[in-house]
């Protein structure tokens with residue numbers, strides 16, 4: 406089969422605001438799966454290539470695939486739908502498949518809203534995708550043959566939407582193929598002259614933060630690649646693609662400290678001259694691990710600190726204390742690592758003073774960089790269900806779900822106050838004498854850091870753009886959303902909601 410995998414051209418203000426491209430790692434894992442099954446694969450990152458929809462359509466016409474697979478975050482969903490639409494315009498028999506952290510949690514609504522999509526893959530995609538490809542092999546392919554495949558929601562030929570049971574998590578991460586890094590046009594992701602690569606060495610997270618979608622997408626169980634496999638991937642990037650700067654995209658690279666140390670030691674042993682950054686949690690870092698990471702070339706460590714008040718940290722379910730945050734940043738400083746602290750403002754129960762406390766805390770901590778975002782109820786998260794049950798959703802216009810817009814009502818603050826507070830937070834943190842922004846930009850970089858800085862740079866632009874309060878909430882849409890699996894429980898308090906909901910079958914290991 407001819408399979409075309411497309412990262413959609415992003416027209417939401419995400420691109421304008423963030424201005425950064427990230428390698429669509431999910432799609433190149435899927436490319437490897439399809440290639441291993443003997444399919445012909447074409448990969449297109451229309452966003453990184455700066456293409457418009459017409460150019461995408463031409464590429465689809467040129468390749469004339471049997472299947473188009475497209476990925477999307479929440480704000481990129483309409484763009485993904487547009488890719489499916491133009492694919493069907495090229496040939497109505499092209500089977501269109503979508504996956505990613507948005508559609509996983511609103512699969513039926515997705516298919517209703519975007520009639521050009523045939524299949525939604527929920528959660529981790531590799532095994533489900535392989536089974537779809539097998540089921541649709543041959544000239545008389547029909548989506549009706551998908552009824553036994555776990556982890557998907559699809560539109561039957563008669564138009565009926567079918568929601569299959571969930572798929573278990575992949576048990577052994579080393580069973581995953583190496584992503585098809587050869588499909589990547591690395592120059593599109595370089596930063597200055599630096600060729601810049603990404604690796605995800607683990608999936609899943611056992612914690613339960615109220616806003617977090619990735620820990621649901623990849624399950625509540627941490628699963629890591631072996632250190633050997635990680636080194637193998639680094640070597641491919643290093644030797645074959647001359648990558649010298651790597652970002653580890655794991656939710657928490659240091660969750661298994663022993664493994665993080667092992668990987669660091671191996672990088673040193675192999676004599677690889679790379680610099681890199683990775684995420685941690687303030688309670689999963691210690692001096693020894695940080696030192697080893699630094700020795701192996703790490704320059705920045707990313708901490709989700711989220712709030713400067715324990716009350717909000719408790720609401721988030723972060724499972725950390727302010728003291729742990731102080732301690733973690735001190736460790737980073739001691740070993741010479743930069744720290745990038747992520748802070749979220751605008752939770753429904755936050756008052757102006759709470760937000761101010763968070764900004765003050767960020768400054769007191771003296772993280773090297775701070776990223777501030779607005780609490781956004783992404784589908785599937787506990788915050789999403791909390792917002793639904795408490796009637797706090799302002800809009801279902803996914804384009805606004807960028808974390809720089811206030812899309813959720815607050816008990817105390819207006820949209821304007823929250824969005825202004827975001828601008829103020831950046832100005833207050835970065836416009837201190839110790840920061841000269843151009844100097845920051847000269848240093849080692851990481852995708853997440855560039856995102857933070859890009860938000861800051863375009864902060865004035867943010868204020869001019871449309872606001873969620875100008876949007877109307879379509880009650881019918883809301884009703885549809887409430888019919889999604891997971892939205893049906895009747896309670897209204899966060900504590901009454903189930904601890905978490907994942908799209909997975911729970912397998913005892």
Ligand code: B12
Nearest residue numbers: 427428429430431474475476478479504505529530618619
């Ligand atoms: C790196 C990253 C970025 C990078 C680049 C992203 C990119 N690749 O283009 C940058 C910094 C630019 C970024 C920006 C944003 N990000 Co981001 N990002 C990530 C991160 C840390 C890793 C992404 C990744 O590579 N994952 C690894 C691959 C293997 O997973 P995957 O892409 O999900 O793909 C798998 C499945 O989803 C599925 N699948 C996905 N697509 C498809 C398609 C088909 C056809 C099939 C069959 C299956 C399938 O199969 C894949 C393999 O298992 C994730 C967290 C995470 N753990 O994933 C957040 C995450 C994706 N980001 C998130 C958010 C919110 C954003 C932003 C909206 C906001 C912001 N302020 O950062 C912007 C939006 C950018 C955009 N263009 O839409 C959320 C998404 C939530 C949501 N519902 O949309 C996540 C999940 C983090 C979170 N907070 O929970 N991000």
Ligand code: SF4
Nearest residue numbers: 610612614617620656
């Ligand atoms: S935000 Fe919380 S739940 Fe999500 S990956 Fe990080 S620690 Fe885990």
